[in-house]
Amino acid sequence: MNTPKILHLYREKLERGLSEVLRDPTLVGESSRDTDPLYPILRYHVGLCDENGRAVKALGKMLRPSLLLFTTQELGGDLDRAIPAAIALELVHNFSLIHDDIQDHDEIRRGRATVWKLIGISQAINAGDLMYSIAIKNALLSGVGAAGSIVDAARAMIEGQGLDLTFEERWVDAQSYIDMIDKKTGALIRCAFRTAGIIARVDRAVIDVLTSLGVELGRAFQIRDDLLGVWGNGDVTGKPQGSDIRRKKKSFPVALARKRSGEEGRSLLERVYTQERISDRDVADVIALMDSLNVKKSGEEAVEQHLKEAREYLERLPLSEKGKELMNELIVYLARREK
Amino acid sequence: MNTPKILHLYREKLERGLSEVLRDPTLVGESSRDTDPLYPILRYHVGLCDENGRAVKALGKMLRPSLLLFTTQELGGDLDRAIPAAIALELVHNFSLIHDDIQDHDEIRRGRATVWKLIGISQAINAGDLMYSIAIKNALLSGVGAAGSIVDAARAMIEGQGLDLTFEERWVDAQSYIDMIDKKTGALIRCAFRTAGIIARVDRAVIDVLTSLGVELGRAFQIRDDLLGVWGNGDVTGKPQGSDIRRKKKSFPVALARKRSGEEGRSLLERVYTQERISDRDVADVIALMDSLNVKKSGEEAVEQHLKEAREYLERLPLSEKGKELMNELIVYLARREK
Numbered sequence: 001m002n003t004p005k006i007l008h009l010y011r012e013k014l015e016r017g018l019s020e021v022l023r024d025p026t027l028v029g030e031s032s033r034d035t036d037p038l039y040p041i042l043r044y045h046v047g048l049c050d051e052n053g054r055a056v057k058a059l060g061k062m063l064r065p066s067l068l069l070f071t072t073q074e075l076g077g078d079l080d081r082a083i084p085a086a087i088a089l090e091l092v093h094n095f096s097l098i099h100d101d102i103q104d105h106d107e108i109r110r111g112r113a114t115v116w117k118l119i120g121i122s123q124a125i126n127a128g129d130l131m132y133s134i135a136i137k138n139a140l141l142s143g144v145g146a147a148g149s150i151v152d153a154a155r156a157m158i159e160g161q162g163l164d165l166t167f168e169e170r171w172v173d174a175q176s177y178i179d180m181i182d183k184k185t186g187a188l189i190r191c192a193f194r195t196a197g198i199i200a201r202v203d204r205a206v207i208d209v210l211t212s213l214g215v216e217l218g219r220a221f222q223i224r225d226d227l228l229g230v231w232g233n234g235d236v237t238g239k240p241q242g243s244d245i246r247r248k249k250k251s252f253p254v255a256l257a258r259k260r261s262g263e264e265g266r267s268l269l270e271r272v273y274t275q276e277r278i279s280d281r282d283v284a285d286v287i288a289l290m291d292s293l294n295v296k297k298s299g300e301e302a303v304e305q306h307l308k309e310a311r312e313y314l315e316r317l318p319l320s321e322k323g324k325e326l327m328n329e330l331i332v333y334l335a336r337r338e339k
Numbered sequence: 340m341n342t343p344k345i346l347h348l349y350r351e352k353l354e355r356g357l358s359e360v361l362r363d364p365t366l367v368g369e370s371s372r373d374t375d376p377l378y379p380i381l382r383y384h385v386g387l388c389d390e391n392g393r394a395v396k397a398l399g400k401m402l403r404p405s406l407l408l409f410t411t412q413e414l415g416g417d418l419d420r421a422i423p424a425a426i427a428l429e430l431v432h433n434f435s436l437i438h439d440d441i442q443d444h445d446e447i448r449r450g451r452a453t454v455w456k457l458i459g460i461s462q463a464i465n466a467g468d469l470m471y472s473i474a475i476k477n478a479l480l481s482g483v484g485a486a487g488s489i490v491d492a493a494r495a496m497i498e499g500q501g502l503d504l505t506f507e508e509r510w511v512d513a514q515s516y517i518d519m520i521d522k523k524t525g526a527l528i529r530c531a532f533r534t535a536g537i538i539a540r541v542d543r544a545v546i547d548v549l550t551s552l553g554v555e556l557g558r559a560f561q562i563r564d565d566l567l568g569v570w571g572n573g574d575v576t577g578k579p580q581g582s583d584i585r586r587k588k589k590s591f592p593v594a595l596a597r598k599r600s601g602e603e604g605r606s607l608l609e610r611v612y613t614q615e616r617i618s619d620r621d622v623a624d625v626i627a628l629m630d631s632l633n634v635k636k637s638g639e640e641a642v643e644q645h646l647k648e649a650r651e652y653l654e655r656l657p658l659s660e661k662g663k664e665l666m667n668e669l670i671v672y673l674a675r676r677e678k
Contacts, residue, residue, distance in 0.1 A: 026498075038501045099468060103461035122442035125464060126501045129438060132468070133494035136475050140490070144483045151479070155472035159365075162377045162465045 004330040007061055010069045010086070014062050017087040018046055021134055037123065038130050045115050045127070046094050060110065063221075065090040067192035067330075071210070074323040077200025085142035085150060085195050091135035092154045093188055096161065098128035103165065104247055108239060145198045153191030160184025167250035177255050178219065185225070186218030202318075209316050216310035220303045221334055226251035227299045228339065230287060237339045242283040248273055252302070253295045254286070260293045300335075307331050343669040346400055349408045349425070353401050356426040357385055360473055376462065377469050384454050384466070385433055399449065402560075404429040406531035406669075410549070413662040416539025424481035424489060424534050430474035431493045432527055435500065437467035442504060443586055447579075484537045492530030499523025506589035516594050517558065524564070525557030541657075548655050555649035559642045560673055565590035566638045567678065569626060576678045581622040587612055591641070592634045593625070599632045639674075646670050 024039035043049050047058030065086035072082040100106075101114040102121050108114065116124035132154070139147040160183025167180065193210035202210075228237050229244030230253045244251050258269055268289055272282045290296065314327055363378035382388045386397030404425035411421040439445070440453040441460050447453065455463035471493070478486040499522025506519065532549035541549075567576050568583030569592045583590050597608050607628055611621045629635065653666055 036498055036501065037505050038498065099464050103464060121460070123501065123504055125438050125442060125467075126497055126504065128464075128468075129471070129497045130494065130501070132471065133490055133497060136490045137487070137494065140483055140487050144479055144486075147483075147486070148476070148479050151472055151475045155469065155476065158465055158468045158472060159375055159377065162375065162462065162469070165462055165465065166376050 003061075004326070004333045006070050006326050006330045007063065007066050007333075010066050011059070011062065013069075013083065014065055014086065014090065015048075015059060017083060018059075018090065019043075019048055021087060021091070021138055022046065022048065037119075038127050041115055041119055041123075041127050042131050042134075044118070045098060045131075046090075047110070047112075051113070051118055058110070058112065062090055064093055064188050064192045067189070068196050070323070070326070071193055071196035071319075072199050074319045075196060075200035075202055075206075077196065081142055082146075082196065082199045083142075084138040084140075085146040085199065088135040088139035088142070088147075088150050089153075089188060089192060089195070091131050091138070092150060092157070095128045095131040095135060096154075096157055098124055098131065100161065102128075103161070106239075106243075106247075142195075142199060146195050149191055149195045149198055153187040153194075156183045156187035157185075160187065164249075168248050170250075171258060172250050172255055174255060174259070177250070177252065181219060181222040182215065185222040186215055189218040189221060190214030206318065209313050213310055213313035213317070216306045216313065217331070217334065220306035220310065220331075223252050223299055223303050223306070224334060224337060226253055227296060227303075228337075229253075230290065231296055233338065242287060245272075245283045245286050246278050248278070252299055253290050256295050256298060257286075257290045257293050260295070261289065265289050265293070303335050307335050342400075343665070343672045345409050345665050345669045346402065346405050346672075349405050350398070350401065352408075352422065353404055353425065353429065354387075354398060356422060357398075357429065358382075358387055360426055360430070360477055361385065361387065376458075377466050380454055380458055380462075380466050381470050381473075383457070384437060384470075385429075386449070386451075390452065390457055397449070397451065401429055403432055403527050403531045406528070407535050409662070409665070410532055410535035410658075411538050413656075413658045414535060414539035414541055414545075416535065420481055421485075421535065421538045422481075423477040423479075424485040424538065427474040427478035427481070427486075427489050428492075428527060428531060428534070430470050430477065431489060431496070434467045434470040434474060435493075435496055437463055437470065439500065441467075442500070445582075445586075481534075481538060485534050488530055488534045488537055492526040492533075495522045495526035496524075499526065503588075507587050509589075510597060511589045511594055513594060513598070516589070516591065520558060520561040521554065524561040525554055528557040528560060529553030545657065548652050552649055552652035552656070555645045555652065556670070556673065559645035559649065559670075562591045562638055562642050562645070563673060563676060565592055566635060566642075567676075568592075569629065570635055572677065581626060584611075584622045584625050585617050587617070591638055592629050595634050595637060596625075596629045596632050599634070600628065604628050604632070642674050646674050 022039060022042045024036045026036055040053055044051055047060060048055065050056050068086045068089055069079060069082055073079055097109065098115045101109060102116045102124055106114055107117045115127055136147065136151065139150040160180050163180045164184055190211050193214040194207060197207040197210045226244065229249065229251055230242060232241065234241045254269065258266060261269065268285060272278055272286055310331055311328065314324060361378060361381045363375045365375055379392055383390055386399060387394065389395050407425045407428055408418060408421055412418055436448065437454045440448060441455045441463055445453055446456045454466055475486065475490065478489040499519050502519045503523055529550050532553040533546060536546040536549045565583065568588065568590055569581060571580065573580045597605060600608065607624060611617055611625055649670060650667065653663055
């Protein structure tokens with residue numbers, strides 16, 4: 001399927017912006033100075049260059065900053081004022097990926113070696129911290145309201161990541177799962193819409209609808225992600241198939257499978273998820289159990305349900321007809337995406 | 340020696356402030372909700388409670404926020420407006436300690452288990468990230484200028500930490516060492532003075548003098564720290580003696596020892612610092628070499644020299660006579676401190 005237009009509109013601007021803010025600031029002609037070891041890896045991580053510093057085009061979808069910029073424009077806000085906030089949001093997302101990959105021991109992201117895999121855990125922690133700092137510095141350029149909105153979202157995202165890690169040690173019910181993803185994933189997506197509303201100075205009531213739209217899109221996005229984490233095609237997602245099972249993530253499919261399982265299924269899950277290492281055979285067994293319980297179909301239905309609600313909030317927003325059409329195209333994409 | 344008065348003046352305010360901002364925001368009577376796993380460890384780390392959540396008084400010196408508040412008052416600024424920035428600065432410092440302890444594999448800080456030792460590396464990364472987020476959120480309450488100043492300092496600090504890690508792999512000269520500590524340690528100390536100047540809205544020229552004062556104090560502080568990292572009394576510093584040698588830190592003493600060494604000394608250093616693990620015997624040999632080269636005395640002289648320059652900048656600031664007296668008391672303390 002084609003990438004929706006919203007994700008094309010601002011790519012050049014965002015690429016240029018990322019490229020500018022991730023330059024090593026100490027490189028000002030003083031060749032005798034120690035160059036900073038972290039900036040090259042930040043540029044690598046966002047996909048501006050390969051591990052040898054050669055320019056490549058490997059940027060991600062840039063969903064969050066695209067939503068922020070599109071919504072700002074549709075609400076009549078100043079695009080130039082929104083750009084630093086959009087860059088900040090993309091950097092916050094990327095900082096969290098650098099640290100998540102350490103925590104999850106992931107060696108591959110989007111088909112490329114992860115940061116810690118290239119430079120070690122210690123320096124990867126610094127790389128994430130530095131990217132977060134650059135993010136906030138940029139957010140401040142969009143004003144104190146936008147910066148506050150982005151820091152709040154980052155904070156919620158980190159709390160969500162903290163909860164998600166505790167899930168590796170226990171079973172969770174649907175409510176705990178939703179609370180966690182509303183933070184871990186939802187926070188930055190809500191933030192894209194809220195920050196647009198703040199920059200465009202819309203009424204509080206509109207901010208509330210923007211937030212609700214973000215909540216629903218965030219849930220749909222994460223549940224789709226969870227489905228791809230089990231059934232996704234590794235060649236497309238850039239991650240091995242069944243990777244979320246191997247990492248013992250208490251994601252949507254396993255929470256639902258456990259809820260629907262009889263005694264036999266539960267004991268299989270109990271056995272697999274309490275093991276030190278999960279084998280290929282275990283992964284296949286868990287997927288077979290999920291398939292027998294119709295988990296994938298229910299997940300797809302849940303995604304559709306959240307997107308339906310998202311569409312209802314979208315209808316209540318003061319966007320142009322063309323704007324709503326493009327948002328709807330994006331919503332269809334989020335439901336069907338394969339990576 | 341007695342703790343200088345500046346470090347007493349704001350302790351209660353700072354303790355109350357830290358206690359407020361490190362409360363779990365999800366704890367609002369909804370007992371059914373998952374409590375956040377990270378907030379208790381943040382309170383533990385700053386010394387508000389022990390690892391079981393029992394209140395204790397184990398806060399650090401709080402040098403940076405005390406300097407910020409004292410300088411703001413002396414420059415005629417609004418203390419209440421400066422408090423969130425001061426809290427932010429202390430939190431940025433503490434966030435960096437959480438991540439540094441992971442990077443340095445340190446198990447003990449100020450006589451207590453480090454965060455990663457208690458909750459593991461993955462969750463400790465989140466704890467640091469969360470503390471940084473809370474810091475920035477507070478900094479914004481002191482205005483966009485103060486927040487920008489604090490984020491700039493955090494960024495420089497992280498760059499310094501990145502450089503310091505590369506030093507573990509190579510020898511460094513005096514200039515590289517100074518460049519690194521000006522970032523890693525100096526940035527937050529300069530920031531205390533600069534941010535006070537920003538909040539008190541002093542002239543650019545005064546901000547420049549405040550910055551220079553911070554640079555000199557930062558260098559004195561770090562070189563003293565480096566001396567304690569080799570010759571400090573473990574019972575007082577809360578770290579084992581010779582710990583910086585064991586961790587292969589290219590700190591002031593080893594850089595100077597290498598510069599002054601003959602062939603024999605250099606080959607000792609080369610042998611010790613390229614080993615996988617450094618034995619007690621190696622540590623003793625390196626300290627003996629340093630002692631034969633008068634390194635400790637030269638370090639103490641370097642500290643005195645930077646403090647002398649600090650005093651000269653201090654004289655040029657529009658502080659009260661009493662204020663200068665108290666700052667001088669602090670300067671003497673920094674030169675002599677044993678922890």
